[in-house]
Amino acid sequence: MEQFAQIQVSHLFFLAFASLAVVAAFNVILQRNPIYSAIGLIVVMCCLAGLFLTLAAEFIAAIQIIVYAGAIMVLFVFVIMLLNVREEDAKTDRQKYLKFLAVPLFLALIAEVMAVLKTVGNPAASETVPGTVESVAEGMFTNYVLPFEATSVLILMAIVGSMMLARRESKEETNEIEAALTAANQPTEIVEESSEEEVHA
């Protein structure tokens, strides 16, 4: 019974969230239907948000739910539904060996990491508990304001980029691109031909 006296509530919380996260993660990689994988990932993220709360990082936990689970995963689900993805046939896998290779590599990596982790002691948690919005904001707008601004530029690039990549070309654009390609490829017609053959093959 003494061992159970050591167990605290925080441990239980951790185990609950952790085991659910692991199960959901396996779900992500092993499901055939991508929607199920997406749902698994959402569950993982929510569990992680819970874990962040146990670590007293409330701001990050909130951000995790709002941004990751609420925006990014929604985007994923939209795309899956947009593209109307079917389940993949196992027979058409051209590299079946990877399925069998994954297990030993997985175990090897886990073993290595665990071996290293043994040396990590159990330091006591520090006195100052960062994680409140004030401390995060303090850090962000004084020491790390440059990365913060840089990320805003990054988001801008992402917006513009994804818009450009994903839209359909209009007729004029198609013709323009065709003309440019044929003009550029004039002297290297042989290359042009062979690459076309490969594409059709």
Next chain:
Amino acid sequence: MVPLSWYLALSAVLFTIGVAGVLIQRNAIVLFMCIELMLNSVNLTLVAFSRFLGDVTGQLFVFIVMVVAAAEAAVGLAIIIALFRTRETLNVDEADLLKL
């Protein structure tokens, strides 16, 4: 208090699961989701260390990582959509033009 090593172990397991997923999955979108899983596990590590060392830098890093992950997801999915338009399939094995 939950020992630090437990958090790190969990993070490692989630990361490894993500890596295995990259190897196993053929669907491009699910591949992406496995990459997101890896990023999340790293986030966990960062926050854990931030708590145990008392420094807020770890959480700020997590913030940045999330932003980057979002941007990457957006652009990556746009590319997948564009790819899907030409090939009608999401199988990453079909994209092998770099073969010698």
Next chain:
Amino acid sequence: MLKWITLAPLIGAIINGLFGKRLGEKAVGAIACGSVAVSAVLAFLSFNQLIHAPKDANDVRRITEHFFTWISVGNFQADFAYLLDPLSGIYILFITGVGLLIHIYAVGYMHGDPGFYRFFAYLNLFMFMMLTLVLGDNLLLLFVGWEGVGLCSYLLIGFFTKWDVAGDASKKAFIVNRIGDFGFMIATFLVFTTFGTISFVTKNIGGQEVASFLTQVSAPTIAVGGVLTAIALLLFVGATGKSAQIPLFVWLPDAMAGPTPVSALIHAATMVTAGVYLTARCSAVVVKSPTAMVVIACIGAATAIFAATIGLAQNDIKKVLAYSTVSQLGYMFLACGVGAFAAGIFHVMTHAFFKALLFLGAGSVIHGAHDEQDMRNMGGFRKYMPFTFGTMFVGWLAISGFPLLSGFFSKDEILWKTWSTEALPTVAGFPLSKILWGIAALTALLTAIYMTRMMVMTFWGEERFGKSHGDDHGHASHGHDDHGHGGHGHGKPHESGWLMVAPLVILAVLSAVGGFVGVPAAMGGSNHFEHFLEPVIAHAQPHGAAAGHGAATAEQAAVPAVKAEEHHDTSTELALAGFSILLGLIGIAVGFAVFGKNPLKKMPKILEDKYKVDELYDEVVVTPIETLSREGLWKVIDVKIIDGAVNGTARLFGSLSGILRYTQTGFARNYAAVILVGAIVVIGYFGYIALR
């Protein structure tokens, strides 16, 4: 002034070579002859200066002139510097004199040839090289001239570029010469390593006075034999190549494919005497090696008689003269081998006169007979070309040893010195010198016979021109000197123009009186020639003089040697002289008797085939080398090994890439798997290190 002797023809060559095509025949001829004339005048003036120059400590008169320092590396110094002493003085006189006459002759002979300017450019270049050869004051500069005359010989033999025969002959000449040059080079290296200098005069090297190797080798303390024999023999190998002795004589008869003035100048009067010059110049080394002297004497005598027998059977007039040249060169080397270097040089000079005369005369005959060279198609020419006949008459008598002509004195001197020398050992009880004398005397007889045959077939008897007589050899013997004269063998022969006849006359005069500078004491003269040359030529020791203490210096040896000479019978000398006159007259008589009646008498086939020496060399030397090169060097080493290595490396990388290609599959998941494996390895390694 000495450098202008050599530079004048060089300038002539450059002008003719670069601008000759535009200048026209008259201008080209004038420049060519003019530059040689300048050279000749300067040569006479320099010679005059020399004989009035004071004698130095060793009783030698010499004039030196430094042009520029060529190589000066450590102890080795070779300059472009000229040395005029009695030996080179004699040489420049007859080189420029006879050369000038031949140039004038050639202006007439080569008239109408499209390569006129090229011919004279090469001829002037040859004069420059030859003069550098004799005026050089060290072995290396001599070698420059040596190689240069070889080059000019190649250019001039192959002058008629249309004829394959000419091209082959020029290549043969160059290659055979090269074999000799190899010996020369090794000898030069040996001289340098043994004596520390290759110069003929004392030089100031790096602040130290270094005596010439010729002086060093005469020192009493030098050991006889060994290295000195090697040097002497290797120098002789070089001389064999250049002066056509056994075994490297085969190029000279083939060289007759060149124009006749070339044959006269290069292959009679000047280039082929370069070997004799070298041997005389390095006489100090040669006399220190009894073995070398025996070798030189024997090869000289053997060549003399060998070539004389072949000359007896040739039908091409130029080939007869070519073999005659080889034979006479044998005489010169015989003289050097028995220690009578001065006699050898004397014969060089007289031979230059009468052989050039004979060759130019033959050219005149060929020209007049419309490019016919086969003597079987000549005959009775003496009424058509009286001047040519008259001058060749003198040359013929000179070479046969008719008394009082130049050839008589020089040949007789050689025969006397061969008989009376004490420098050679005895072989099987017989003194070698007497054996060699016998061979030389027999050769004199044969010389008279074959020269008479040549004269009889050409100038006397029934006129056979116009009817072709036999061309039973494969190679064409007529039409070589074809230069716009067209055709062969029709019409009557005619005398040549004065441009060609005048040099003939002058040479005839020289052949007649040229011998009087060397009349030996026994016959009442004072032998100016030998006394003039004495200071620069070493004296041979009697064979069997104790090795270990070599001779004293040349002039100390001169006194007892001169006295020793006087002790020999003057009567023996006169008796031998009488005997050789007799031989000459018998030879002429036999020639008339046998060939006067039957000019076309067939000689033994083996002589006509020149003992098949060329075929032998082909079989034994050329074919194995060719086969080795083709089968071994080309097919195995070049194709299989070298190309194999190069191509093999390429193929190796090709196949390596072919294998590596399989890693680029194009599948993203593969790449991810590889990265993962790599990451596991790296993490494992660092983890292992960290946990130890």
